[in-house]
Amino acid sequence: MLAFSSGMSTSVNTKVATQECVEIAMGEGGGADCDLIALHSTMGHNPNQVIAALRNACPNATIIGCTGSGVIGREGVSESMRSLAIMTVQGKEFSVASADGLNGDNSFELGERVAREIKENHPDVNMLYLLTSGLDLRSDQVIEGVESVFGPEMPIFGATAADNGKAIKTLQFHDDLVMEHGVVLAGFADPTLELVLGIHHGSVPLESMKFEITKSDGNKIIELDGEPAWPTLMAKLDLPADSEAAETMGMTGLGVDLSPEDGEAYDNPQVLRVPLVVEDDHQSFRLPTTCPEGSHVALMQRDEQRIFDGVERMNGELNGRRPAAVFHADCMARGRLTFNRVLKDEIIAKTQYPVCGEDDVPWLGVYGYSEYAPLRGKNQFHSYTTSIFALVRKEGA
Numbered sequence: 155m156l157a158f159s160s161g162m163s164t165s166v167n168t169k170v171a172t173q174e175c176v177e178i179a180m181g182e183g184g185g186a187d188c189d190l191i192a193l194h195s196t197m198g199h200n201p202n203q204v205i206a207a208l209r210n211a212c213p214n215a216t217i218i219g220c221t222g223s224g225v226i227g228r229e230g231v232s233e234s235m236r237s238l239a240i241m242t243v244q245g246k247e248f249s250v251a252s253a254d255g256l257n258g259d260n261s262f263e264l265g266e267r268v269a270r271e272i273k274e275n276h277p278d279v280n281m282l283y284l285l286t287s288g289l290d291l292r293s294d295q296v297i298e299g300v301e302s303v304f305g306p307e308m309p310i311f312g313a314t315a316a317d318n319g320k321a322i323k324t325l326q327f328h329d330d331l332v333m334e335h336g337v338v339l340a341g342f343a344d345p346t347l348e349l350v351l352g353i354h355h356g357s358v359p360l361e362s363m364k365f366e367i368t369k370s371d372g373n374k375i376i377e378l379d380g381e382p383a384w385p386t387l388m389a390k391l392d393l394p395a396d397s398e399a400a401e402t403m404g405m406t407g408l409g410v411d412l413s414p415e416d417g418e419a420y421d422n423p424q425v426l427r428v429p430l431v432v433e434d435d436h437q438s439f440r441l442p443t444t445c446p447e448g449s450h451v452a453l454m455q456r457d458e459q460r461i462f463d464g465v466e467r468m469n470g471e472l473n474g475r476r477p478a479a480v481f482h483a484d485c486m487a488r489g490r491l492t493f494n495r496v497l498k499d500e501i502i503a504k505t506q507y508p509v510c511g512e513d514d515v516p517w518l519g520v521y522g523y524s525e526y527a528p529l530r531g532k533n534q535f536h537s538y539t540t541s542i543f544a545l546v547r548k549e550g551a
Contacts, residue, residue: 155344155346156247157478158545159179159180159241159244159516160227160228161180161227162175162227162229162237162238162240163237163239164232164236164237165238166198166236168200169203169207171204172207175238179240179516185213188215189215189244189248190217190218190250191212191215191217191219191240191242192218193217193238194220194518194520195222196221196223196225196234196318197318199238205217205329205330205332209330212242216329217327217329218250218252218285218327219240219326220314220315220324220338220522221317221324222522223319223486224237224520226482226517227517230499231499240518241479247343249271249343250338250339251271252268252326252333254335256287256290256337257290258373261291261294265300265337266300268337269299269300269302270303272339276343279304279343280308281309281311281342281349282308282309282340282341283312283340283481284311284526285313285314286314286326286336286338287314287324287333287334287335288315288316288317288324288442288524289321289431289442289523290373292373293314293526294535296337297535301533306533307531309349311351311481311543312483312525313524314522314525315523316486316523320400321403321431321523342545346547347548348547349546351527351528351542351544352540352541353420353527353536353541354539354540356422357422357426357454357456358457359454359455363390364453365378365379365452366449366450367446367448367449370445373441373445374433375439375440376437376438384432384438387429387453388402397432398432399431399439400430403428407453408426408428408451409423409427409452410424410450411423411424416532419529419530420529425536426454427441428524428537428538442523442524442535477515478547479515479516479517479518480515480517480519480542480544481519481545482540482542483526483543484519484522485525485539505542525541
């Protein structure tokens with residue numbers, strides 16, 4: 155039976171921050187009993203130093219993780235340049251695999267490869283935790299690659315990595331390996347655990363800003379409505395055609411219509427995609443999913459009331475059960491917009507307190523670029539959401 159603990163530190167000294175995280179999670183000198191560490195870090199920490207410090211404190215642990223624009227723990231949220239959070243796991247009922255070189259052309263292949271390695275090592279896996287690079291990938295193909303090994307019923311949850319909002323380089327970790335284009339997959343095989351999900355974005359489409367994808371190649375959108383894609387999108391926002399993706403990501407969320415049944419379950423008629431890669435000529439751009447010609451997208455606008463209403467709706471999924479652990483993927487654009495800043499503490503409090511109450515529930519979250527979470531039993535890729543992945547003991551376990 156897997157046992158979870160978590161810790162978070164905002165110390166600017168990497169070694170000290172790592173030690174604080176381990177001590178908060180496992181107590182002073184308790185790292186020798188740790189079998190798996192999942193970590194999230196902002197870009198200011200040197201990842202090799204973090205991994206070395208974790209290896210020193212927890213010599214027997216497998217290490218996985220990724221960077222984000224902020225981290226979330228049971229202690230709250232931090233977006234400082236040097237923030238670190240970990241989830242420690244005791245128990246052997248897991249398996250981990252990774253691959254480097256992920257891009258829009260090989261996403262299925264690498265998803266299949268890591269899934270096959272996990273299944274060979276631990277065929278009894280009952281849920282999968284997925285972390286990938288956040289920029290050039292086809293996330294739907296990663297999911298399909300994993301499902302080709304485990305089947306579509308296997309729940310996949312997780313996040314894509316992020317940087318500090320620059321959309322230049324995101325990092326993924328597996329033991330001593332630090333990757334920029336990685337996929338990391340962890341399979342949990344504890345039969346006493348089940349996954350309970352809560353996911354919501356709270357954006358609404360702008361009716362006058364809908365487009366047809368008239369030319370595409372994989373995840374690359376070349377034309378919208380028969381015109382060069384990026385200038386067309388920028389013109390709708392009254393922005394110059396040479397704008398960079400990092401400058402516009404808060405405004406360029408693109409909605410794709412869901413089926414009525416999926417929309418009802420999601421409490422949103424659209425699932426969102428975010429352009430994070432613009433080609434050098436600023437004529438086309440890439441989404442992190444396949445973009446078929448003839449499909450339609452709409453520019454979306456954040457609706458603050460829907461954001462907060464959606465968080466309160468999500469909290470009912472647990473039916474009062476206390477999780478053994480919570481993994482959390484969130485969007486850095488969600489929260490209360492005040493003085494041109496998005497303040498996140500309120501939305502995190504509304505997320506955590508109904509789940510944890512006064513209990514010390516292990517909690518690990520990241521502000522990544524996108525999220526992996528099942529929707530109505532089907533594995534799905536999302537952006538701009540709050541996604542809560544609660545691992546709950548089955549009744550009688």
